[in-house]
Amino acid sequence: MGNCFSDMEGGKQAVGGAQQRPTIASDNNNNNGGHNDAVDFFYKSHGLHPLFTQMELSLSASKLLDRDITSKSDPMVVVYAKKIDGKLEELGRTEVVLNSLNPAWIEKVTVAFQFEIVQPLVFHVYDVDTKYHNVPVKTLKLKDQEFLGEATCVLSEDPFLRISRIVESGGSVPICKTEVVNNNLNPIWKPLCLSVQQFGSKDNPLIIECFDFNSSGNHVLIGKLQKSVADLEKLHKDRSGANLTFPSSHQGHEKVLKGQLFVDQFCEKQQYSFLDYISSGFELNFMVAVDFTASNGNPRSPDSLHYIDPSGRMNSYQRAMMEVGEVIQFYDSDRRFPAWGFGGRTGDGTISHCFNMNGSAGAFEVEGVEGIMSAYANALHNVALAGPTLFGQVINTAAEIAGQSISYNRNKYFVLLIITDGVLTDLQETKDALVRASDLPLSILIVGVGGADFSQMEVLDADNGRRLESSTGRVATRDIVQFVPMREVHSGQITVVQALLEELPGQFLTYMRSRDIKPHPLHVAPTSA
Known part of the structure; x- marks a missing residue:
């Protein structure tokens, strides 16, 4: 039997959706689950009313023990409140469901949910003997029924x-x-x-x-x-x-x-803005990684995500590189950008998950956004699409560059753009790489192109407030990923640049503040009279 839950109506009453005001206790309330006379007296002595609300529990179970020989069990649930001294106080009983190991009981059990206390509930499931089927459940003697199992939960707050x-x-x-x-x-x-x-x-x-x-x-x-x-x-x-x-x-x-x-901590200090850092000489260094897996389709076919239209109309990969690159390049003094591909079969016949798009064996940087676009077009002629889709090596390479910069230049912050069409094959390896990279001056923007299921990317984004965890149990220092599906861009809901700028300044500031890195003082040139 699983955890207890309330039905929609009971749930609404419990959280104020259907009934905003708390229930006022009355002397004729027979079902006083969790009722506390001391609390009640405290409120009444102060001219107030006790604060609780009625919650209806709907109960179900699955895979119960089968104690009957010729048929299945006939289960019933008895709900108890567990008191401080460990004793159980009965709150209510469900009806008997005949011949079922996966019952969903109709009868609700009402509990008075009190906001100020933890209320442990205990559920006992019994197989009711056939000879008692016409007897009201409230009069059944539990010692005459066969005990099937127990479950517990706590009515508390989040x-x-x-x-x-x-x-x-x-x-x-x-x-x-x-x-x-x-x-x-x-x-x-x-x-x-x-x-x-x-x-x-x-x-x-x-x-x-x-x-x-x-x-x-x-x-x-x-x-x-x-x-x-x-x-x-x-x-x-x-x-x-x-x-x-x-x-x-x-x-x-x-x-x-x-x-x-209570306020446990309070401190007041000067906080610098994103523009304070940029205007004092801090730079954003752009890096890009492009998906060359076969799921993109033959680049020569107009249906391919990598198809380069002779009319000059950009595909999703080109559009993402152009829009993001044009913004970031203004924060990068030398405008030399690392440009990689992954998931492609290179000239030597091996499948690489981090190769230089410009075809060079050693030099991975290209000149400006135009250099990125040119390297991408050339790579489509020289690299065969293959697979699978792996992010780990590209992220580790970008992290290595970002890590090396810490020792000689703390003014640099790196932004890696990954453009992909597919589902990750190395999800855990990617999580591990991201957790390690969360200590570095690095943010990662992932753009999803095509119609694939990108639910994995939403997990990497961690916008639900739950930080990534590595295979060793280490939790990411901060969120460094922002994901945007290109289909939302095409529908006009957002632009790639908007998606980038939405979280990048915050990620940048979180890193700088955690390292206590401050902007450089601005030296104002003296003016002559």
Whole structure:
């Protein structure tokens, strides 16, 4: 039997989707799953109402034990709340499903979900004897039934914070949020970095809201408070907490949760912008790697992704190289770019996963974007498309160049553009290479061309907030990948340049700040009177 879950209706009520206000406890509530008299007394003595909401659990099971000889088991579930002393308190029972090892029970079990406590639930599954099938389940003696198994879960919270700035109209604009801390009522979030541009001034009021994460997007508000940055600094200095409150349905009352927000760390320092670095002499060095696998199609065929149109109309590879290269080249003083291919059969008959597109055995750099376009066109005549699609060697080569630059020039940051049409064969090797490269001054833009399934690339992008992990368990220092499918570019939703600039400045700044690398002072030439 798997973990418990609520149905859509119960889930909406639990997270405030269908019923925004919490349920008010009443004396005639017979099903008091997780009810706490002490908490109830605390709220009532303060003129408040206990904060909880009713949640309906829908239960199912699979691959149950078959205890019957002539037929399958007739299962029923009994749901318990596990108290602090370890004792089980029965909350409800499902109906009996006849002759099934994969039952989906219809009867719901109602639980009072309390925001301020962890509520362990225990589920016992019984095979009900045939002679009891006409007996109401509530009157069944469990010792007379055959025990099939047990499952447990915890009703708890996956909290995260959202910080918003109050604007002149009186509304609020979100400016940042924390990560989600799973199944934790005492979360400690990673430090947040707020800029003056985000919060305006230290005295501007901010709204800090704590939500319980829900995968449906219907996050439930646990509580909120209003504080300025100056207030948060004072909380840190005083080692005091601020109460999170929940709006009450009763006029003039606030519902106080059993929790406070503490500021464990507070520091104020000058943060440099992307332009501060670029204007002081820092450079972006462009590198490109092109997919020469056979899945692109014969370059001589108009259906091929590598087809070069005599009319001058660029294919997806040319377009990506041109658009990105034209932007990056202005941040590169020598405009000499490494240009590689991968997955092609070179002149000596071997399949290479990192060869120089210009055909040279030693020199991998070309002159400007025009040099990239020329090397690409020549490679299509001299390299046979092969396979498979492997990124590892190209990423490692780019990482080696970026790593070597650290010892002699900390002003350089490298941007590798990988253009591909296919599904990776070396996904784990690519993850390993990216995790190693996350310590280096390197960002990687992956452009997907054609109609392949690029779900693997979304994993590499790590936009879901979960950093890549290597085969040895090491987690990436930072996110260095941005993926964009070219079909979205063709549909007019975005441009390749927009996709690059969306995350590149942030990745650049994260690296520079983590290494405490500051822009060079600007020397202003003296002016004569």
